[in-house]
Amino acid sequence: MAPPASRRSGHSRRAQYGIFTGYVIAAIGALAGAILLGISLWQPGSFSGLRNTAQDAVSPVGEAGAVARTESQGLFETVAGYFRAGSKNAQLRREVELTRIRLAEAEALKQENARLKELLSLTKGRQGTVAITRFIGSTASSTRRFGYIGAGRKDGVEAGMPVRSGRGIVGRVLEVGRTSSRVLLLTDSESVLPVRLAREDTVAFAEGRGDGLLRIRLINLGVNPLKVGDVFVTSGAGGIFEPGVAVAIVNEVTSDGAVARMISDPAATNYVTVERVWQPVALKAATVPAETPLAADDGGEAASQP
Amino acid sequence: MMDQLNPRARRDRYGSRINREHSPLLAYSLPWATIMLASVLPAFFVASAFPYFPPLGLLFLIGWRLIRPGLLPIWAGFPLGLWDDLFSGQPFGSAILLWSLAMLVFELVEARFPWRGFAQDWASASVVTMLVLLGGAVFSGAQITIELIAGMGPQLLLSVLFFPFVARVVARLDRLRLMRFRTIG
Numbered sequence: 502m503a504p505p506a507s508r509r510s511g512h513s514r515r516a517q518y519g520i521f522t523g524y525v526i527a528a529i530g531a532l533a534g535a536i537l538l539g540i541s542l543w544q545p546g547s548f549s550g551l552r553n554t555a556q557d558a559v560s561p562v563g564e565a566g567a568v569a570r571t572e573s574q575g576l577f578e579t580v581a582g583y584f585r586a587g588s589k590n591a592q593l594r595r596e597v598e599l600t601r602i603r604l605a606e607a608e609a610l611k612q613e614n615a616r617l618k619e620l621l622s623l624t625k626g627r628q629g630t631v632a633i634t635r636f637i638g639s640t641a642s643s644t645r646r647f648g649y650i651g652a653g654r655k656d657g658v659e660a661g662m663p664v665r666s667g668r669g670i671v672g673r674v675l676e677v678g679r680t681s682s683r684v685l686l687l688t689d690s691e692s693v694l695p696v697r698l699a700r701e702d703t704v705a706f707a708e709g710r711g712d713g714l715l716r717i718r719l720i721n722l723g724v725n726p727l728k729v730g731d732v733f734v735t736s737g738a739g740g741i742f743e744p745g746v747a748v749a750i751v752n753e754v755t756s757d758g759a760v761a762r763m764i765s766d767p768a769a770t771n772y773v774t775v776e777r778v779w780q781p782v783a784l785k786a787a788t789v790p791a792e793t794p795l796a797a798d799d800g801g802e803a804a805s806q807p
Numbered sequence: 808m809m810d811q812l813n814p815r816a817r818r819d820r821y822g823s824r825i826n827r828e829h830s831p832l833l834a835y836s837l838p839w840a841t842i843m844l845a846s847v848l849p850a851f852f853v854a855s856a857f858p859y860f861p862p863l864g865l866l867f868l869i870g871w872r873l874i875r876p877g878l879l880p881i882w883a884g885f886p887l888g889l890w891d892d893l894f895s896g897q898p899f900g901s902a903i904l905l906w907s908l909a910m911l912v913f914e915l916v917e918a919r920f921p922w923r924g925f926a927q928d929w930a931s932a933s934v935v936t937m938l939v940l941l942g943g944a945v946f947s948g949a950q951i952t953i954e955l956i957a958g959m960g961p962q963l964l965l966s967v968l969f970f971p972f973v974a975r976v977v978a979r980l981d982r983l984r985l986m987r988f989r990t991i992g
Contacts (some may be wrong), residue, residue: 524881529878643858
């Protein structure tokens, strides 16, 4: 391909200045980008208003995209399901039987738990769903893992609220627009979540690795009790997430913990619920310095919780 | 009645030339519109726990830049990067900086190797895309770990393999861009 003629300005002063000005503007643009980047790395929330407005504007399109995405996922699964249908059917039948038994056991435990809690006059904190909405999509090519949901300030969503799907925790709300919000997914490299082994009281942190997997770091180091296939649930520590919600399943055991997969994979997530922060008082207390006592209304709110 | 010797004599690849003109609006806006669309769309059809999707906006920018040199001004990286930053999830300013630098790099490559072929275009596009992706990872505010870089492997590979497809799409869009419309008078 021949070089473009536009590079050869010849004797025309106008063309020469035009090319020169182009370079100058491009360099200024790059410099402005560097400055903006510096500001947003220093103060991550600085341009959130601009971003949220843009996201609000395009989120209606995203809702249609979410349907297409989850339905195409379902289609692939349906096609794949036809292979080995017979053996799978028998296996599933056995699993369902086992699961029914476990479910009954869990039901019994739940009742017992409720009885014991009543005995101690403990009740759940303020809970409840703020909004049920579509999981619109996630950042496509950025290293950071953010998801977008179709509910915002208008629906009562606030930054910090947990987001979960029917399968488990998806992440928590990071920035709120009017009709859409940005969610920090569990697999983002800045996400840390306190978790607990579902079958016993081993506590750990689940950190995003940035490559789609979670690193489970045990708090008590010693003999690693983890096995492949172990399920981690939220521990409730930190006060954001309600305890006992599925988070990750162990993929590979390492010397100081494990590498786990997220149970609620964003690709297969269509509807999500945004929930209230589990223990807002605990969260507030964490931000107050230790020597200052909590304000009276904080304490009152804690006491008046049914 | 005399038959026309060549029925396509009065046509070029963009349509009949008699009484038909290119639309300036389409000719100048289509590159910008397609790049901006390519920045926004992937977020809706992709939801994944790790980044594997190629940076479509950047690939379209490179595609237009290489197929029609001079059509996008050198400073096009600034406005288009700004738009991409609104949707990409990167810290604001990252694409402005990296896309502006990418445009300058293509300018340098073009000055150094004026006679280009597709192989060279593909090579330069691949190198620039990879550098922008890695630069984006560095500027993303995430801690750079081995897992993070290893997790980007599929994305880097997909981006390289995706470029010929994008170049084809851009070539098709270029025909649409220069389509001739009937003018009166």
